[in-house]
Amino acid sequence: SQTIHQWPATLVQPVGSPLSLECTVEGTSNPNLYWYRQAAGRGLQLLFYSVGIGQISSEVPQNLSASRPQDRQFILSSKKLLLSDSGFYLCAWSGGNNSPLHFGNGTRLTVT
């Protein structure tokens, strides 16, 4: 069966520090991969999605970036965090067109 792992679960970082959140998927090949952000009490904001290695689409211009160095690995990064980057970050995968998303457990990021 397919599983998705996302870490760390919680993270507290100072303003201006770098960020790296990692997500891996097991049990499937060539998944579509997604990064979402959820601000407190708000809905989901799609940040990045990827349909293959090295293929990244950005939905919202900001100081975050994403990379997909391997088929089942998706990394969210920032060189310098802002206070507004605080939130709950969710990684997800899907099997393709019309398929549901399967989410990781999320990373709660607090920028201080």
Next chain:
Amino acid sequence: GNSVTQMEGPVTLSEEAFLTINCTYTATGYPSLFWYVQYPGEGLQLLLKATKADDKGSNKGFEATYRKETTSFHLEKGSVQVSDSAVYFCALADNNNDMRFGAGTRLTVKP
């Protein structure tokens, strides 16, 4: 473009009450429709889905019917429990890998 609109919350019900959370969508083509549930501090879990018109998705006592004529996918449950307290998201996915979510509806069930 595609979009999903769901009723604003929060919704507060007493245990064993009937639940309806409205969801309507706008899409070209024939999307698949989903309901997700998010418990506090966790990621989203797929609750149910429907892939074509008139399909009924069901799980854990929740149901939703894909209504193409009204472009709706309302979530219903006949008798809610305290453990159903969570945030519910309506979503659609189309043939172009475009996944759209509603804003979420927070449900609180009181004993």
